[in-house]
Amino acid sequence: MQPYLYTVVEKEKLHEMLEAFYACLKLPIQVIDNTGNILESCGQETEFCKQFQRHLPAGDTCEKIHVSSSKRAISLGEPYTFSCHANLNHIVFPLLNNEAFWGSIVVGPFLLEPVDALLLTDISKRYPQISTADLLALYEASDTVHVISPAMATQISRLLYFMFYNLITDGKQKLMDNQGKFYQQSKINESIQMYKTFTRSEGPFYPYEKEKALITKVKTGNIKEAKKLLNDLLGYVLFSEGNNLETVKSRVVELASLLSRAAIEGGASADTILKINNMFLKSVQQILSLEDLCYKLQELVEIFTESIFVTPPHAKNNEIVRKAMGYISDNFSSNITLEDVARHVHLNPAYFSTIFKQSCGSSFKEYLNMVRIEESKRLLANTDYSVVDIAVATGFMDQSYFSKVFKKYTGLTPKQYR
DSSP, X not given: OOOGGGGTSOHHHHHHHHHHHXXXXXXXXXXXXXXXXXXXXXXXXXXXXXXXXXXXXXTOOHHHHHHHHXXXXXXXXXOEEEEOTTSOEEEEEEEEETTEXXXXXXXXXXXXXXXXXXXXXXXXXXXXXXXXXXXXXHHHHGGGSOXXXXXXXXXXXXXXXXXXXXSOHHHHHHHHHHHHHHHHHHHHHHHHHHHHHHHHHHOOXXXXXXXXXHHXXXXXXXXXXXXXXXXXXXXXXXXXXXXXXXXXXXXXXXXXXXXHHHHHHTTOOHXXXXXXXXXXXXXXXXXXXXXXXXXXXXXXHHHHHHHHTSOOTTGGGHHHHHHHHHHHXXXXXXXXXXXXXXXXXXXXXXXXXXHHHHHHSSOHHHHHHHHHHHHHHHHHXXXXXXXXXXXXXXXXXXXXXXXXXXXXXXXXXXXXXO
16 A cells, blocks of 8 residues: 555655755655654665664664654654664654654754764663674764764754645644644743742732733734733743643633733724634633643734734724723723713714724624623633622623623523633
C-alpha cells in the first residue's frame, strides 16, 4: 500500500526537496512514517552512527526515538531539536493530517561543538557494555559528524518550517495552534511567578488596573498589547485559583462579559458580539483543560478586537453612537430611556433611534437589554446574590421580565445559567 505522504506530494518532488536541502547544508535529511521507517533520505549514514548502533540494546532503536521526538514537536507546535542515544543532535518536523501523526522530516545527526571526553564519558556510563577500544573507535569516527553553530541550528529549524509548512493544511493549523498555546502558557507562567514574588510581602491582590488597560486595548484595536495583558490576568487567576478548572471557567466567563461590552462600546455590532459571546460560553462547557481554556479566551480577545474595526454601513454616525453607548454603559442599572440617551447626544429621539440601529444592528431597547444581560451573567457566575437582587442591580425592575429576557438572549433561565 502506498504511504499516505505520496497522496499529498509526488515522490519525485519530495526527493528533489530533500536533495536541494542536502546539497546546500550537507546534513543528512530523511522522511519517516509514523513508525519511524525511512521513506525518503538524502545523505549517507555517518560512520559514527554505524558503529554506535551495534551497541544499542534490542528495542532501543533510532526509529523509536525519532517517533517520540516527533510527538514532542507536535506538543510544542514547532520543529524540535533533540539528542539521540549517542548525544548527537537532530531536528524533527512532524507531519499531520486531521490531527493524526503520520510521519516526520528528520535532519541530522550533527553536533553543536566538537566531540570531547565528556561526551564519550557520558556514553560509557549509559552503555557500560561498550569497551574502551570501541569508545576510542567512536572518537575517531566522530569527525564524520558535522559540527554547526547553535545559531545555524536555529536557522535550519526555520528553514524546515518554511519548506514543509504547506505540505499538510491540517497539520499546519495544528502546529500553529500548539505553538500559540505553548507561547501563551510560557507567558502565563511568567505572570504566575511575578505574582508569587509580589504576594510574599504584600498579600494577594486583583490587578484591576490591568483589567481596565485590557478593556482600553480592546477598544483601541491593539491586539498585541491586549493579549499581553490578558495573559497577565490569566496568570493571576491561575495563581489565585490553582488548577480548579470549574472555578477558572467562572473567572473566564466574567472576563468574556467585560470584553464583549468593551467591544460593543468600541463600535462593534452588538448582534455580532452577542452571538460570538454566546457561542464562546457554550464552548467553555466542553473544554477539559486549562491550556485550551486560556487559548480559547485569547482567540475571543482577537475576534472582539478585530470586530471593532469592521466598518459598518452609515459609519459617519459612529461617534454619536459610541457616545450613546458610553452613556448606556454608565447608566444601564437605572431606568434610562431612549429619550434620555437622545438628549445626551443632542438628537431628536426618532432620528437617534434610526441611526443607532443602522450603526450597531440592534434597536436601542435590544442593545440596552444586551448590556444588562451581560452584566447579569457576570453577577450570576461570580456572586451569590439572589436572582431578584441581580435583576434590580442590572436595571430590571421586574424579576419575571428579567428571566424572560435572559432566556431570550442565552437560551437558559438565570437559575440554569448559574
